[in-house]
Every structure is written in structure tokens, then in C-alpha cells.
Amino acid sequence: MLNGSLNYQNKNTSIIRSRQISLIKMKGSVQITLSAIMIILLVVVDRSEGDPRSQVLNLTCSQQRATSANFIPNFVRVMEEISTRIQTSHRATAVMGTGPDLIYALAECYGDLSADDCMICYAAARTAIPVCLPGVGSQVFLDGCFIRTQNYNFFEENAGSNDIVICGNTTRYGVSLDSAIHSISDAARDAPRNRDYFARKVVGTANESTYVLADCWGTLNESCCKECLERASSSILQCLPWSEGRALHTGCFMRYSNIDFLNADSTRGNNGGNAKSQLIQRNCEHQQLNTRTDFSLNFGQAMADISTKMETSHFGTAVKGTKADKVYGLAQCYGGVSTRECNLCSAEALTTLPGCLPSTGGRVYLTGCFMRYENYSFFGEHIGEEDRVICVNKTRRNNAFEQSASKAVFQTVETAPKSKEYHAGKQALISGTANKSVYAMADCWRTLDTDSCTYCLQKAARSMLGCLPESEGYALYAGCFMKYSDSNFLYPDHHNTLSKGKTIAIVMAVTSALVFLIASIIAFYAWKRRNKSKRRRQGSDDTQLLMMVNNSSLNFKYSTIEKATGCFDEANKLGQGGFGAVYKGILPDGREIAAKRLFINHRHRAGDFYHEVNIISSVDHKNLVKLIGFSCLGPESILIYEYLPNKSLDHFIFDAVRGKELNWAKRIDIIVGIAEGLAYLHENSKTRIIHRDIKAANILLDSRLGAKIADFGLARSFQEDKNHISTGIAGTLGYMAPEYILNGKLTEKVDVYSFGVVLLEVVTGIPNRRIQTSEDTHSLLWIAWRNFQQGTLEELFDPNLLLKDDTSSNMKKEIKSVIHIGLLCIQQVPSLRPTMSMALQMLSKNIVPLPSPSNPPCIPQSDTETNEFAQITAFRHRLNNPASLPTVTHTSFSPR
Known part of the structure; x- marks a missing residue:
């Protein structure tokens, strides 16, 4: 999955540097760039097919094993039926057997695959499936197709435990x-x-x-x-x-x-019966393998290896397993077959050869390739008991045809062993005719030596010529393949031949590219002049900012941090944030630190580092993680924070054991600490800041379990005269306010909403994700709202609080008030939510009585399970149509 697009702007920028460029230099630049374009176009035009996306993503096998002796034969038959049907359609189903021998099968290619690509993907999937035998079920996902087999009817299932x-x-x-x-x-x-x-x-x-x-x-x-x-x-x-x-x-x-993996529009249907992938014959050994062995698993692995090799060399061998379970495999495309046709032929072979299982060996001859497996090494075999000739009685020909056919066949016998690929194709004109010929081909497997190849072809030729005067014959031998026919089945050199249509396409494409390139260069210079002064100003700002950072007293040497963290040893890794990984370290003076190693691999990423340094260095509050320093002179930029030993809040409140360490007194202190930190960011710091990603995982706990807000990677500062900022969405689903998801409207009320979610999580010990109730699947926010309306808030209390009915009436009253405040913070209308200073006053009981909360955001649920895309779609519809809001509403974002 490589992105092969050509970046014209970058290429032009690298080629054209001078302000006053001469016409000759410009012409040279065009020629250099055009050469690159022509090379790409030659590749693109010649590649007329799409990507079959035949990478295996996941294979799942049933743990239940088949007990009937007929199950595996039925599996073979049902997959053969699927193989036949999928050639004419992108999807196929089949059923074989009765009672305990019953087996259902389904195969599907995704909609953008062509018929040929579908066959290539299906072949890879078909090769993987036998690995699951003798299990009663299997399913394999590839990037382009899917297969499933089962001993019951699953055709209407749309959900399962393996999702x-x-x-x-x-x-x-x-x-x-x-x-x-x-x-x-x-x-x-x-x-x-x-x-x-x-x-x-x-x-x-x-x-x-x-x-x-x-x-x-x-x-x-x-x-x-x-x-x-x-x-x-x-x-x-x-x-x-x-x-x-x-x-x-x-x-x-x-x-x-973010990479274009989609194929161009394709028409589902018959692949047209590719001339080089037609089955001639399949031979299976009579000996059956023991179904309890790993032979099928080794077969699948061997075929997968061979398939990979065939893609590049038209030939492949593999050996997998040990002793009785050992599998030897070989495949080869005949000489003259194009890469595309070879892939299609090997795909067809891969769908056909597994039909020999559970036999210990099998071979398939197709019109473009050969494939074989055995439980012993057969690579040196050139003749065998299964050797045979097939005569095709299309038309009986005369003596002149027989003489020309013999001549062509023996020419291939003489030539093939001497060629690099053991291949020869010959054409002989039939005497007495103006333009009629006979065609012959010979191929030996590349595992043979020259003498074995010669002997195999000589014997095969004598046997095959026994078909004369019939117009077509095949010799299918252990070490070689031969064919003659009165029809031209030989292939030209595909690597060096371009059709007239392709040549025209290249000329047109290159001409269009030239026109586009010249226009792009002109447009580039116009843009360059207009923006030169702007870039100079921006460059000056960047330089000034960089100098300021480098000269700061907080700046650390990269080597110091590298040594402190043990070269960023994985054993010291504390976690992964939105902008980088965090490692524990010890400075030379003994201070423990948390070093955040930022992902800055491109120039525009450096701005994130400067942005975070500026924001964090400007704030100082007991409930905000303290910035000790930074490093910006090494391979990546690093932020250095104080180390907090107790990790984050989510490690406590969502843990059945550690949750008991936080009694109500500690939890309310944490809630108040978060509120104080946010109030400072919103209202009291020199630069007003919106955090944008308040969640339990971003609340760190110090040695006394005091709360400190961390991870300013998504923070945005805003001016007092601005009501809101419009931004791209960034944050964590489940904590983001509805107006922010809807249109990117960013105010401090976005943080208030997130604070309300965290507050409810702290009280209940339940994350804001799908919760199965006796009635349906709902979110924490909806459940809290329902219990508030029904007067049953005590049902929400975290059992880890260990409240006793006879001693905790005041505490319970306080917890109910906190839930009430949480519901005020998550109201759908931003203006109805309190500011953080108001929420702090409410928590301090300075605002009594509390106002009644309105509905939280309305996000409809499906009948069976919550889904985030439906929630977001519902936001856009319902927030623009308030009349559609029901009396009782609910939300269910799932945090990551």
C-alpha cells in the first residue's frame, strides 16, 4: 500500500530555485520532470488491472472438531462448488452433506474488485481456509474478499463474538x-x-x-x-x-x-475465462492423510509461500512441516505467459488443488501453469505413473499437418532444455498452404537438471504425437508439459510489446502532462512572488521563536534526556499520548521526570512543539502538570514534566481493586482540583486556554492523589474579544461536546462538557461507553439523566465507595449534588452550562439551590448496539431541528 502519487509542487520547488530563471533552464526542468512523468505513465498505462488486495488480515478457526469421516470430503466438494460459482459472480454460497456432515460455505469479493482481481484474492483466501481442518468452521478476511465455512446455516448472521x-x-x-x-x-x-x-x-x-x-x-x-x-x-x-x-x-x-486503496469502477461478472487459466486436468493421490495431523496447516503455509514467489518469478517451491506432516510444493507458469496471466493462472490453481485434500498429494495442469504438492520430495522427478496424454478431437488433419506438427514439437524438445527457463515455443508452416501453421510448446520444471528435462520432453513428445492426426494434444508429465495445436496459443513478448491503443494513450497522457506541467510552473512562479514576502515574515517568526526556545533556561541537551531514560527504554515507557510517547527518567541531580518524546517527523509538526512549549510554560497552577524543561536539538523534540507516581485517574476509578483506594473524600478533592485547574486555564491565566481533551486518562495523580491536568497537545488559546474559535475536530469521542462535533465551534464550554463527563465517571466508576441494562444498551450520560428524573441517583454510586446506609446520609446528599452538577455541565445547549468558576462555586456549596438541568445531548441508539457514526449523524439532524427532540434523551459516546 504505497502512495505513488507525484507531488508536483515539491518537485518544482526542488528544481526551480532562482528568481530570474532562464528559458533554457526552465526547459531543462520541464524535460527532467517530464521524463519522470513518462516513466510513471508507462507503468500506469500498462497496468490495466487493479489491486486484488489479497493480503490475509485475519483467520479464525472453530475449536470444535469434526467427528464424521464425511465432513472433510464434503468440505472439499463445497469449496469446489464455491470456486466454480464465484467465477461468474463476486459472491457465492453452497451447501453440502446432511446431518453431522452438513457444511455451509460463503465467499464474497468486495465491490471494487474486477472479476480477475476477485479470482486472485479468492485464491489466496481459499489457500488459507484448509488450515482450519478438521475444525467445523472457519472464516478468513482479506483486504479484497472474505470466505466462511460452518457446520450450520450462518447466512443471515450479521454479528458474532469474533467481530x-x-x-x-x-x-x-x-x-x-x-x-x-x-x-x-x-x-x-x-x-x-x-x-x-x-x-x-x-x-x-x-x-x-x-x-x-x-x-x-x-x-x-x-x-x-x-x-x-x-x-x-x-x-x-x-x-x-x-x-x-x-x-x-x-x-x-x-x-x-488516508491512502487511496480503492480500485477504479469495475463490473461484477464473468472473468471471461482467461485463456491461460483453463483447467486441463487434476490428479489426486489415492492415499488419504490422517485428519488429526497438521498436514492441512502445512499445506496452507506452503501454498502461501509459493503464491508470493509466483508473483515475481513465475516459479516457486516450498517445504513446510516435519516428518509425516511435511508438505512439499511446486508451481510454475509456462514460458511466454505474462505476469498478469500467471497470477490469474496460479490463482485458479490455488482454488483447484486444495480439492485433493485430504489426499497426501495432488497436481493440477492448466493452460498457463502447473502446481503440485506431495508428502515427499518430488522436485527431481521427471516421469511417473501419473504421466498421461490428452488428445482433443477438434478437427482431424491431413499428412501435411502431421509432418509440420512433428517438426514443431521436436524443435521445442531440442530448444527448451538449452534455454534459461526450460521453455520453447515453435511455429511451423503447413506445407501446401499459404498461411496456415501448427504451434508447439514445451516446458520443464526448473527443479530438474538438463538431462532430466531432455528425457522428459523426448518421452512426452513421442506419446503426444500419438494424438495425430487430431488437431490438438497435451502431454502432462511429472517433470514437463507439452502442447501442440492448429490454433495459435503462443504468446508474444509481453514485456516489450505495447498495443497501438496503449501507445496512443501514452502519447495523449504525456501531452496532457506537458501542458499541465508548463501551466503549473507558471502558476507556481506567480504564487511564489505573491507569497515571498509572507514566507519571509513567517520564516523570520520561526527563526525568532526557535532562537527563543534554544536560549531558554529550560532547554536540556538531548543526550541528557536520552541518558536519563535509558535511551528511551521500553521498560521505562509510561504511556502514549496524542502527540508522543512518555518515558520515566532520572536527571543527574536525582529528580524524577516524565519525558514526552514528540512525533515530529515533518516541518509542519514542529509548530506543535513550539505551540505546546509556549502554552505550558505560560501557566503555573497546583492542579496543572508542571513543565520542567524541553529539548529541541536532537532527532526529535522532547517535553520534560514532573513525574507523578500514581499515573492517571482512569487507572483508579475504572479498576475494581484500586478503586477502593479512592474514598469519597479523595474523589471530591480530585473533582475540585480538576475544576480549579480548568477555571485557571479559562479565566485567570495570562493566556486563556481551552484544553479540548479533558478525560480521566489526562488527569494525573500525585503522591497524595491530588489531581493535575496533563497533555496540552490539543490546547487552544483564545482572546477575550472572541466568542468562539472554529477549528477542525480534535479530542476523544465520548468527551467531546455536541456543538464541537457538529461544526467545530470551540468555546470554554467544550471543556465544561468534558468535565461533566469526567465528574460522572468519578462518582460512578463507570466509563462513558455502552452499558447493557436490563432494557437496552445505553451510555453513562443517559443512565445518569434517567436516574435523576426518577429520583434514584443512589443506584449510580460506585460500590467501591463502601457507603453505609446508617452513617452516610450527608455524604450521599453531597454525592447527589455532585451528580446534579455533572448533569448541568453536560447540557445540550452550551449557554446553559455553567462556567468552570460557577461549577467550582457549586461544588463549594456557595450556590444553593442548584438550577434544574435540561436534557443532555440526544443521540439515538440502534436496537442492538450503540454506534458512534449514527450518533454524530443524529447530532447534525437533531441539533438543527430542536422540535424533533424527545422528552427523554440519551447519549453514548465511547472513549478510547
């Missing part, structure tokens, strides 16, 4: 939260409405986009597809802000990425 989400990629900053939420929401909404249950979305700009794919299995109805994708979108949002995520669910698949 997972996979997050990854190389950066946490490659996808914008806003565009990801939009595109995931749109894809999950549209796919169930489409005939093929498939949707893809691209949202964003040319420089920063999110690409999304959503696909449901064709056995579901629209309602089940919708439910599956709602759950999938909910789980995949947990990956944000990572730049890639995949949801692998029982009834559907979703993926988002």
Missing part, C-alpha cells in the same frame, strides 16, 4: 477526524441501499482525503446489512485518529485509510 477492529498505519496524523467521520457515516448509510450492498467514499481535499469502503455479504437483507455496518462503523471509529482502520464483522467489512 474485531484492526487499527494501524505509520502515522496518527494522516487522516482528519472530520472527513473520516463524514466518509464512514456516508458509506455505512449508502451501502445497504445499493443493490450489491457496496459503497465507497472519498472525502477531503487533494492533499488530505479519507478513503472508505463498506461491503455486506449478499445473504443478508437490507436491515441486517444496515445493522452490521452501524456496528462496524462504531468500532472502526475507535481507531481514530490513526490513519487506517478495518472492521471485520460477521456480516460485513469496512475500511478507511
Whole structure:
């Protein structure tokens, strides 16, 4: 998954440096850049197909083992049926057997794959599935397709215990939260409405986009597809802000990425029966393997290795396992077959050869390739008992044809052993005709030596010519393959031949690129002149800021911090924040520190470092983590904080054991400390600051369990004359205020909302994520609101508080008041939420009685499970249509 796009601006910037550039120099720059473009275009134009995305993501095997002797044969038959059906459609189902021998199978290629790419992906999946035998069930997800088998009817299932989400990629900053939420929401909404249950979305700009794919299995109805994708979108949002995520669910698949992995529009349907991937014959050994061995597992691993090798060399061998479970495998495409056709042929072989299991060996001959496996080393075999000839009686020909066929065949026998790839193809003109010929081909497996290849071809040729005067014949031998025909099946040199259409396409593309490039250069210089003074000012500001940071008394040498943390030893790692990893260290003077190693790999990331240094160094409060210093001269920038031994608040309140360490007196002190810290940030510091990511994980506890607000990586300062700042969304789902998610409107009330969520978590010991009640699945906020309305707030109290009915009436009253304040902080309308100074007054009991809270944000739930994308969609609809709000509302964001 490499991003192969060409960055014209960067390339032009590197080539064109002088303000007064001569025409000759400009022409040279165009030629240099154009050469690069031509190379790329040649590759792009010649690659007419898409990416089959045949990487295996996850394989799940049933732990239950089949007890019937007929189960594995039924598995073989059902997969053969699937293999046949998926060639004419992107999806297939099949059922085989009865009673305990029953087996159901489903295969699906995602909607943007072409028919050929579908076969390549399916072959990789088909190779992996036998690993699960003799288990009664299996499922494998690839980036382009899916297969599942089971001993019961699962076709209408859309959820299961094996549903997972996979997050990854190389950066946490490659996808914008806003565009990801939009595109995931749109894809999950549209796919169930489409005939093929498939949707893809691209949202964003040319420089920063999110690409999304959503696909449901064709056995579901629209309602089940919708439910599956709602759950999938909910789980995949947990990956944000990572730049890639995949949801692998029982009834559907979703993926988002900042890299364009989608293929161009494809038409589902028959792959046209590629001429080089037609099955000629399959031979299976008579000996059956013991189903309790690991032979099937080793078979799958061997075939996977071979498949990888075939992609680049058209040939591959593999050996897996030990003793009786050992598997030897070999595959080879015949000479003259293009890479694309070789991949298709090996894919077809990989779908066909597993049909020989549970036999100890098998081989398949196709029109473009050969594949074989055994439980012994057969690599040196050149003849065997299974050798045979196949004659095709298309047309009986005359003596002239027989003479020409013999001539062509024996020419290949003489030539092939001498060639590098043991291949030869010959054409012989039939005497007495003007333009009719006979064609012959010979291939030996590359594991043979020259003498073995020659002997195999000589014997195969004599046997195959026994088919004459019939017009076509095949020799299928242990060490070689031969064919003759009156039809031209030989291939030209695909690596050196371009069709007329492709040549025209290249000329047109290069011409267009040239015009675009010249226009880009002109536009670039116009832009450069307009912005030169601006860049000079910006560069001056950057230089001044850098000098200020470097000259600061807080600046540490990189080597000092590196030594203090043991070269950032993983054993000293305390955790991972939004902008970097945190390590414990000890300075030479004995002070314990927490060093935050920032992810600054690009120039524009350096601004984040300067921003955080400026903000943190300007604040000083007992409830804010203290900045000891920083380092900016090493490979990465580092922020150095005071070390707090008790980690973060979430390690206590969400833990059944450690939660008992925080009685109510300590919890109310923590709540008040957070409130005091936020009030200082919002109202009393020199620069008013909105934190934007207040959550339990960002509240650190000192040695006395006092609260200190940490992680200013998302903080924003604002001026007193500004009512709000409009920004891109940043923060943690479950703690973000609705108006912020809706339109990026940022005020201090965003922090107030987050504080209200944390307050309720501290009181209840429950994180604000999905909670299963006796009635439905709800969020902490909704449950708190319902209990407040019903007068049953004591049901929310954390059992770890160990309250006694006869001694804690005043304490219970205080806790109820705190919940009341939390509900005031999470009200849907920002203006109704108190300021942090007001909330502090309420906690100090200086405001009595407390005002009645209004509804928290309304986020509808699905019938079975909460999902974040539906919540955000609901925000946009309901916040713009207040009349649609019901009396009792609820919210359910899930924090990461």
C-alpha cells in the first residue's frame, strides 16, 4: 500500500530555485520532470488491472472438531462448488452433506474488485481456509474478499463474538477526524441501499482525503446489512485518529485509510475465462492423510509461500512441516505467459488443488501453469505413473499437418532444455498452404537438471504425437508439459510489446502532462512572488521563536534526556499520548521526570512543539502538570514534566481493586482540583486556554492523589474579544461536546462538557461507553439523566465507595449534588452550562439551590448496539431541528 502519487509542487520547488530563471533552464526542468512523468505513465498505462488486495488480515478457526469421516470430503466438494460459482459472480454460497456432515460455505469479493482481481484474492483466501481442518468452521478476511465455512446455516448472521477492529498505519496524523467521520457515516448509510450492498467514499481535499469502503455479504437483507455496518462503523471509529482502520464483522467489512486503496469502477461478472487459466486436468493421490495431523496447516503455509514467489518469478517451491506432516510444493507458469496471466493462472490453481485434500498429494495442469504438492520430495522427478496424454478431437488433419506438427514439437524438445527457463515455443508452416501453421510448446520444471528435462520432453513428445492426426494434444508429465495445436496459443513478448491503443494513450497522457506541467510552473512562479514576502515574515517568526526556545533556561541537551531514560527504554515507557510517547527518567541531580518524546517527523509538526512549549510554560497552577524543561536539538523534540507516581485517574476509578483506594473524600478533592485547574486555564491565566481533551486518562495523580491536568497537545488559546474559535475536530469521542462535533465551534464550554463527563465517571466508576441494562444498551450520560428524573441517583454510586446506609446520609446528599452538577455541565445547549468558576462555586456549596438541568445531548441508539457514526449523524439532524427532540434523551459516546 504505497502512495505513488507525484507531488508536483515539491518537485518544482526542488528544481526551480532562482528568481530570474532562464528559458533554457526552465526547459531543462520541464524535460527532467517530464521524463519522470513518462516513466510513471508507462507503468500506469500498462497496468490495466487493479489491486486484488489479497493480503490475509485475519483467520479464525472453530475449536470444535469434526467427528464424521464425511465432513472433510464434503468440505472439499463445497469449496469446489464455491470456486466454480464465484467465477461468474463476486459472491457465492453452497451447501453440502446432511446431518453431522452438513457444511455451509460463503465467499464474497468486495465491490471494487474486477472479476480477475476477485479470482486472485479468492485464491489466496481459499489457500488459507484448509488450515482450519478438521475444525467445523472457519472464516478468513482479506483486504479484497472474505470466505466462511460452518457446520450450520450462518447466512443471515450479521454479528458474532469474533467481530474485531484492526487499527494501524505509520502515522496518527494522516487522516482528519472530520472527513473520516463524514466518509464512514456516508458509506455505512449508502451501502445497504445499493443493490450489491457496496459503497465507497472519498472525502477531503487533494492533499488530505479519507478513503472508505463498506461491503455486506449478499445473504443478508437490507436491515441486517444496515445493522452490521452501524456496528462496524462504531468500532472502526475507535481507531481514530490513526490513519487506517478495518472492521471485520460477521456480516460485513469496512475500511478507511488516508491512502487511496480503492480500485477504479469495475463490473461484477464473468472473468471471461482467461485463456491461460483453463483447467486441463487434476490428479489426486489415492492415499488419504490422517485428519488429526497438521498436514492441512502445512499445506496452507506452503501454498502461501509459493503464491508470493509466483508473483515475481513465475516459479516457486516450498517445504513446510516435519516428518509425516511435511508438505512439499511446486508451481510454475509456462514460458511466454505474462505476469498478469500467471497470477490469474496460479490463482485458479490455488482454488483447484486444495480439492485433493485430504489426499497426501495432488497436481493440477492448466493452460498457463502447473502446481503440485506431495508428502515427499518430488522436485527431481521427471516421469511417473501419473504421466498421461490428452488428445482433443477438434478437427482431424491431413499428412501435411502431421509432418509440420512433428517438426514443431521436436524443435521445442531440442530448444527448451538449452534455454534459461526450460521453455520453447515453435511455429511451423503447413506445407501446401499459404498461411496456415501448427504451434508447439514445451516446458520443464526448473527443479530438474538438463538431462532430466531432455528425457522428459523426448518421452512426452513421442506419446503426444500419438494424438495425430487430431488437431490438438497435451502431454502432462511429472517433470514437463507439452502442447501442440492448429490454433495459435503462443504468446508474444509481453514485456516489450505495447498495443497501438496503449501507445496512443501514452502519447495523449504525456501531452496532457506537458501542458499541465508548463501551466503549473507558471502558476507556481506567480504564487511564489505573491507569497515571498509572507514566507519571509513567517520564516523570520520561526527563526525568532526557535532562537527563543534554544536560549531558554529550560532547554536540556538531548543526550541528557536520552541518558536519563535509558535511551528511551521500553521498560521505562509510561504511556502514549496524542502527540508522543512518555518515558520515566532520572536527571543527574536525582529528580524524577516524565519525558514526552514528540512525533515530529515533518516541518509542519514542529509548530506543535513550539505551540505546546509556549502554552505550558505560560501557566503555573497546583492542579496543572508542571513543565520542567524541553529539548529541541536532537532527532526529535522532547517535553520534560514532573513525574507523578500514581499515573492517571482512569487507572483508579475504572479498576475494581484500586478503586477502593479512592474514598469519597479523595474523589471530591480530585473533582475540585480538576475544576480549579480548568477555571485557571479559562479565566485567570495570562493566556486563556481551552484544553479540548479533558478525560480521566489526562488527569494525573500525585503522591497524595491530588489531581493535575496533563497533555496540552490539543490546547487552544483564545482572546477575550472572541466568542468562539472554529477549528477542525480534535479530542476523544465520548468527551467531546455536541456543538464541537457538529461544526467545530470551540468555546470554554467544550471543556465544561468534558468535565461533566469526567465528574460522572468519578462518582460512578463507570466509563462513558455502552452499558447493557436490563432494557437496552445505553451510555453513562443517559443512565445518569434517567436516574435523576426518577429520583434514584443512589443506584449510580460506585460500590467501591463502601457507603453505609446508617452513617452516610450527608455524604450521599453531597454525592447527589455532585451528580446534579455533572448533569448541568453536560447540557445540550452550551449557554446553559455553567462556567468552570460557577461549577467550582457549586461544588463549594456557595450556590444553593442548584438550577434544574435540561436534557443532555440526544443521540439515538440502534436496537442492538450503540454506534458512534449514527450518533454524530443524529447530532447534525437533531441539533438543527430542536422540535424533533424527545422528552427523554440519551447519549453514548465511547472513549478510547
